[in-house]
Amino acid sequence: MASSLHLQPELVVNHRNIDMTGNREETQEHIAKEKNQTTSRLLSLPPEIQLIIWEFTVTSAEPLFINCACDSSYGGWTEEYYADRELWEKGERHPPWQPGLTRACASIRADALKMFYKLNTFQAGYCYECDLDIVIDWLKTIGAANREKIGKFIFFDANRKHDRNMPKDLIKILRSEVVRVMGGRVESTYDGKGCKHVVRFGPHGDEDLMALEGLFREEIPSKSPLQEVSSVSQRSGEPLPEPRGTDEKDHVAVKVTEMSTHLEELSLLG
Structure with missing residues (x-):
């Protein structure tokens, strides 16, 4: 009966250009040296070209959604809205992951990850139908350092009268961990295109x-x-200064x- 040959994983090595008669320590040292000498061809490009490639790869012209948008973004309770909502509930749609390029090597990650958070727009719905928990979980997962890198994070509702009709939805944000735990600062804008609440994190x-x-x-x-x-409050009798x-x-x-x-x-x- 033919016996099968079993090799321990650590003994299976790339035999190319390796003297197999040498001892095990020399073999492993050679492999480590060969790996260290391998440099990505991307890193051999001029720095300005590298940055253009990183930016093109990790940025999007459209907002990156953290949760399913409110029905107002779909023009009401349409079939498209319910289809997208189902995808989010099944996990087939999800908050954005860090791009694969940022995991290529430490050198690329240092620049590309900063671009990913700084140059993209991250958007979340906040009406009573929207999942706020998934937004909070995502913000926790990326960590404080990456939250501070975010250039634009927006809670948005396409219904420009939403906050007037449903003020409790905005109050829910202001009382959430986004503000109370993570220190987010909310700035509200009403420009006729909807209700927009920009959140900024960090010392700024x-x-x-x-x-x-x-x-x-x-x-x-x-x-x-x-x-x-x-x-200032006591000087009521004094004339107010000019603007x-x-x-x-x-x-x-x-x-x-x-x-x-x-x-x-x-x-x-x-």
Whole structure:
């Protein structure tokens, strides 16, 4: 009876250009050296060409969806909406994975992964029909460092009256882990094309408040921020200063004030 030959996996080696009469340590050392000398042909291209290839490979002209969009994006409860919703429920559609190029090697990953998060638009629905849990899970999975790389993350509803009719859906976002745990800052925009809520993560999320604090310091630099707010509110008899034009900090202050007022109105409705 012929006996079958069994080889241990670690003894199976590429015998090309290897002296099989040598000892095992020399063989493994040769294989390791041969692998280390292998360099991707992509990395031999000029850096500017590499970056063009990375960007073309990892970016999309269309938003990358984190969950199934609300029915308003489909024009109502259409067959297309229910078909897409079923694909999401079955897992056949899913939040975006990191592109394969970013797993090619550490050198490529360092640039390509940053481009993937910075240059794409990540979009999620937030109406009562949308799965918010899958959005939170995705944000947790990519980690804090990658969340801070995101250039544009949007909660979107194509119905421009949605927040007026269903304010609790927006409040659900503001009370979710996206804001309370991950530190996301929500900026709302109503431009007639729908309800858009941009979320920013990381240290830059405090820029608005820092700019607001800077305005008070310009008025009374010798006092603390709390004293400054009190002093400004007490000077009711004094004439108000003239508007300072289109200074960037003024725009930021107005934006934060309008957003805070809007959120207070929504919380009263809740």
